[in-house]
Structures are given as structure tokens and as C-alpha cells.
Amino acid sequence: MALNFLRPRKIGRWLLLAAVAYFAVGYVSPRLHWVATERGAVELARALPIQPAGVRVSGVIHVHTHRSHDAVGDEGDVASAARRADIDFVVLSDHRAAEAPIGQWQTRAHFVDSVLIVRGQEISLGSAVGRVLAFPLDTAVSGWQAGVESFAAFLRERSGTAIVAHSRSPRSRDSWRPDSTPGIVGWEVFDLADIGRARLSDFWVVYHLAALAASAPFGRLHWSVTRLYRDGFDQPHVAAFDSLYRRAHLVALGGLDAHPKKRFRGALLPGYEAFFKSVVNHVELATPFPSDAMAATTTLANGLRSGRVFISFGDTRLARNFVLFAVASDGARYPIGRHVEWADEVYLRGGFWGGPNSRLLYRVVRDGESVAWVRGPELTWRLSSPGAYRVEAYRYTLRVGRLIWNLRPWIFANPFRVVRVGD
Ligand SMILES: [Zn+2]
Incomplete structure (x- = not known):
């Protein structure tokens, strides 16, 4: 009698129950958080409505085409997927095989169907250094063995921009080794390929493989791709960025x-569209892209360098409505990525211009440590000390007290560096 549960039919029932529980918990991913609201700041919030400043351009980086030895797909495929994904620019990052004709890189940037396509490159600086994405270069480089300082000089001569790729990849040969980043502007804090590799050895691997397979036929592949970031922004790439940010003014980007x-049968496997709808960089510019593609590329590079950038995970069109700024009691307003002078009263103010207005949470992070979870729809948070402050936005399905169901990381904004005058 005691061994009754070992009968095959019972075992089958238990296994089925375990599978249902696994998929249900995998889907709703319950989390516990203290959620705060700052009530004292209501007056300030009324005085400072959520409105975007400047112009936004949205786009993706780290994309390969047939110019790489390990990919297919051409710029026509890239441009049509970009239009369907509602984005403005794509920074390609092909690896140049030694035998590939240099002529393929002579056009450094052009508009295809009003999408700015920049022909960047992914360059290995050797296994002792790591990998960068660089653009726009007039020379195709198949590898660089002379070290990171000499690469920085090479970039400077060509007014090139470089971003560290695969910064903390599970494939250790790709990871960034030096503890500095000379001449480098950005840090790939999110890399879809890396998170995919990490998930393959994770408890939730079956859930994710099933979700990817089930969503593809419904054109919802981007939804399950975005869900690979189920743990949100607590991961090694982000921790490394937060710690480096104290010394170097790097810009966080998603690749x-x-x-x-x-x-x-004419379709790419996997196609670009699901990727382009997943991890998107939004850059705040003073003016829209000029009509000349090389001038637009310079505008884009300067926009990235300014740090006025946030990254979204899915729902790109709604994510574009995100607004965030810091504001001091004298009314001075600072965009994302800026130095902010510490004063008695400095607030972070955020929200979504035109929505969404419900089921939003914000997390305030100072020097890599979580400071508070704040209930939406808007964020008004008074800072307690100088430091590097980041804001993350999340969506969820249901909240009961401290228990939040189906919490989805959505927006990751670059830090404000809040400093005492004279520091
Ligand atoms: Zn790559």
C-alpha cells in the first residue's frame, strides 16, 4: 500500500502534474518586492509633466549578414525587417574573413527604404582582450593583434566608434579581459546570443525551447525571445557595467x-524580424537624422556617445514613449546620461508620454545597488546622496501586496552621474 504511488499510472499523473506546474511557474515567474510610492512629491510631479525632449531614433546593433562567414541574409532583408519592426537604424557588425573583398565595406552607410544601415564590423582584438563592434571604418579589419591601445589610436585617426561586444559572454574566449576600455564608447550590457547560450544550461531551458517553438508559428517569436531575460537586469554583463561606470563613462547598449x-523558401532562419522587435536602443537627439547617410551616422555616433540612450525589451512602439530626466529644486532639468550637480533636492522623474499607464513598476539603482521599487504610472523619486543612478521600468500582470506575477523587464536607462560640485 505504501508503494502505491510507484504504480506506472500514478507516476504518469505525477509527472504530468510536475510538467504543468513547471510551465505555469515558468510563465508567471512570481517575485517578491517591497513597492514604495513617494507621496510627498505629488506637487513636483504636477509641475513637471512627462514630455519628451528632442527627437528619438530607435534601432538595433550587432547584426550579421552574408558578409560574415557564418551568416546569410542581405541588406534588403535587413531593411524590410527593420521597417516591420518600426526601427530607424541598424548597425551591422560583420566579421571579415581574410579572403572577403574589401570592396564590400567601401559603402560605410546608406539609407535603404529610409532605414539607416551602417556597415560596421565585429573585430576580435585577440583572446587576451576581447571583441568590439566598430563603425564606420574605411578599412575592413579581419583581426587586430597589436593590443587595445593601438586599436584606440587606429579608431581615433578614423573618427570611428567602438562598443565592447559579448562583454561577459559564457564563451570565455569572447569576454572582455582588460580592466579598462581605452577609446571605447559603449558596453554591450545585453546580448541576445549570450543570454540564449546561458539559458541552454538553465533550469528553465525546456520552458524556453517550448515557448520559442510555440510562438514562432503565430508570428510572436519576438515575445518568447524577449522572455529569455526572465531574471531581468541582474546579470554579470550589467554588474560589470555598473562597476566599470565608476571609472569610465561607458554607454550601456543592447546587442x-x-x-x-x-x-x-525565401525566408531566413532565424529571420531578422523577431530579433529587431526584441532588444532596441533608443537614442535622444537634438535634431532628426540628416538626409546624408554618413552625416546621419556621425549624428548617431554622437548621440550614443552622449549617453542619452535607453534600451527596451519588446513593445518598441510603446517603449518609445518612455521619458526620464533628473531635476533639481532650481528647475534645472538633465537628460539621461548626464552629470547632475548634487543639491539638497534632486529628483528622478519618469513615465510614459501617452501611456501605458497601468501595471508599471520602476526600480531605482544607485552604484549597482537596488535603492527602491516604485509603483507607476509615473516615477518621482528624491535622491538621498550623490552616485550613479539608473532607472529600470517593468511591466507585470498582477500584483497582490508584495507578490508580483509575471514581472517583465522592459526598459533599461543609462545612468545619471550625480556629483558634488568640485568632485
Ligand atoms: Zn557577432
Whole structure:
């Protein structure tokens, strides 16, 4: 009688129950958080409505085409997927095989169907250094063995921009080794290929494989791709960025490492569209892109360098409505990525211009440590000390007290560096 539960039919029932529980918990991913609201700041919030300043351009970085030895897909495929994903620019990052004709890189940037396509490159600086994405270069580089300082000089001569790729990849040969980043502007804090690799050895691997397979036929692949970031922004790439940020003014960016592998009946596998709808960089510019593609590339590079950048995970069109600024009691307003003078009263103010207005949470992070979870729809948070402050926005399905169901990381904004005058 005691061994009754070992009968095959009972075992089958238990296994089924365990599978249902696994998928249900995998889907709703319950989390416990203290959620705060800052009530004293209501007056300030009324005085400072959420409105975007400047112009936004949205786009993706780290995309491979047939110019890379390990990918298929051409710029026509890239541009049509970009239009369907509602984005403005794509920074390609092909690896140049030694035998590939240099002529393929002579056009450094052009508009295709009003999408700015920049022909950047992914360059290995050797296994003792790591990898960068660089653009726009007039020389195609298949590898650089002379060290990071000499690469920085090479970039400077060409007014090139470089971003560290695969910064903390599970594939250790790709990871960034030096503890500095000379001449480098950005840090790929999110890399879809890296998170995919990490998930393959994770408890939730079956859930994610099933979700990817089930969503693809419904054109919802981007939804399950975005869900790979189920743990949100607590991961090694972000921790490394937060710690480096204290010394170097790097800009956090999200990359895709999209490599279509095959063309089957005209369609790419995997196609660009699901990637382009997943991790998108939004750059705040003073003016829209000029009509000349090289001038637009310079505008984009300067926009990235300014740090006025936030990254979104899915729902790109709504994410574009995100507004965040710091404001001092004298009314001075500072955009994302800026130095802010410490004063008695400095607030972070955020929200979504035109929505969404419900089921939003914000997390305030100072020097890599979580300071508070704040209930939306808007954020008004008074800072307690100088430091590097970041804001993250999340969406969720249901909240009961401290228990939050189906919490989805959505927006990751670059830090404000709040400093005492004279520091
Ligand atoms: Zn790559």
C-alpha cells in the first residue's frame, strides 16, 4: 500500500502534474518586492509633466549578414525587417574573413527604404582582450593583434566608434579581459546570443525551447525571445557595467548578435524580424537624422556617445514613449546620461508620454545597488546622496501586496552621474 504511488499510472499523473506546474511557474515567474510610492512629491510631479525632449531614433546593433562567414541574409532583408519592426537604424557588425573583398565595406552607410544601415564590423582584438563592434571604418579589419591601445589610436585617426561586444559572454574566449576600455564608447550590457547560450544550461531551458517553438508559428517569436531575460537586469554583463561606470563613462547598449543561418523558401532562419522587435536602443537627439547617410551616422555616433540612450525589451512602439530626466529644486532639468550637480533636492522623474499607464513598476539603482521599487504610472523619486543612478521600468500582470506575477523587464536607462560640485 505504501508503494502505491510507484504504480506506472500514478507516476504518469505525477509527472504530468510536475510538467504543468513547471510551465505555469515558468510563465508567471512570481517575485517578491517591497513597492514604495513617494507621496510627498505629488506637487513636483504636477509641475513637471512627462514630455519628451528632442527627437528619438530607435534601432538595433550587432547584426550579421552574408558578409560574415557564418551568416546569410542581405541588406534588403535587413531593411524590410527593420521597417516591420518600426526601427530607424541598424548597425551591422560583420566579421571579415581574410579572403572577403574589401570592396564590400567601401559603402560605410546608406539609407535603404529610409532605414539607416551602417556597415560596421565585429573585430576580435585577440583572446587576451576581447571583441568590439566598430563603425564606420574605411578599412575592413579581419583581426587586430597589436593590443587595445593601438586599436584606440587606429579608431581615433578614423573618427570611428567602438562598443565592447559579448562583454561577459559564457564563451570565455569572447569576454572582455582588460580592466579598462581605452577609446571605447559603449558596453554591450545585453546580448541576445549570450543570454540564449546561458539559458541552454538553465533550469528553465525546456520552458524556453517550448515557448520559442510555440510562438514562432503565430508570428510572436519576438515575445518568447524577449522572455529569455526572465531574471531581468541582474546579470554579470550589467554588474560589470555598473562597476566599470565608476571609472569610465561607458554607454550601456543592447546587442542582438543576429546570425540568420539558412534561407528556406525565401525566408531566413532565424529571420531578422523577431530579433529587431526584441532588444532596441533608443537614442535622444537634438535634431532628426540628416538626409546624408554618413552625416546621419556621425549624428548617431554622437548621440550614443552622449549617453542619452535607453534600451527596451519588446513593445518598441510603446517603449518609445518612455521619458526620464533628473531635476533639481532650481528647475534645472538633465537628460539621461548626464552629470547632475548634487543639491539638497534632486529628483528622478519618469513615465510614459501617452501611456501605458497601468501595471508599471520602476526600480531605482544607485552604484549597482537596488535603492527602491516604485509603483507607476509615473516615477518621482528624491535622491538621498550623490552616485550613479539608473532607472529600470517593468511591466507585470498582477500584483497582490508584495507578490508580483509575471514581472517583465522592459526598459533599461543609462545612468545619471550625480556629483558634488568640485568632485
Ligand atoms: Zn557577432
